[in-house]
Amino acid sequence: MSGIIEKLKEGFVVRFQTFDEIRSALEEIFSSKAMSVILYTVAIKCGKGSCNRVMKKAKTKDEAINHLCDLKREENWGKLSFQNVNLENGSGTVIVVDSFETTGRKTDEPCCHLFRGFLEGFLSELFKKSVTVSEEKCAGKGDEHCEFVFK
Numbered sequence: 001m002s003g004i005i006e007k008l009k010e011g012f013v014v015r016f017q018t019f020d021e022i023r024s025a026l027e028e029i030f031s032s033k034a035m036s037v038i039l040y041t042v043a044i045k046c047g048k049g050s051c052n053r054v055m056k057k058a059k060t061k062d063e064a065i066n067h068l069c070d071l072k073r074e075e076n077w078g079k080l081s082f083q084n085v086n087l088e089n090g091s092g093t094v095i096v097v098d099s100f101e102t103t104g105r106k107t108d109e110p111c112c113h114l115f116r117g118f119l120e121g122f123l124s125e126l127f128k129k130s131v132t133v134s135e136e137k138c139a140g141k142g143d144e145h146c147e148f149v150f151k
Helices: 002-008 016-029 032-055 061-074 113-127
Strands: 079-086 091-097 133-137 146-150
Touching: 016 032, 032 061, 032 113, 061 079, 061 113, 113 133, 113 146
Parallel strands: none
Antiparallel strands: 079 091, 091 146, 133 146
């Protein structure tokens, strides 16, 4: 329990329900499409900042990826695993089980806009080039897990 208390000194907790209410408010103020663009765009900058913090501890890209998986699991974003990663050209797949963005959510389209933007920012910073991320599967629309492809 003390580890959680220490981590809370560095940030704060937002309940899944609160995040859904934020997303809903953005949809009411703007539109569903605008909300997704806002979350995605904001998250790119957050991902870049996170990568810079992680790289202060990690010596390699592989270590940074492993640290990211551990960190996001601790923060309850979901269980990340990277597959078929090519460290040379900056491509691969990220599987996310229990994504916080899909908790209690049922949609017709992929809905992990914040996660997608965060990964795009993190990976672009990690590989020092523009990396695009697409969500190919989404638990929010009934898939077994979320799956992001980056290149």
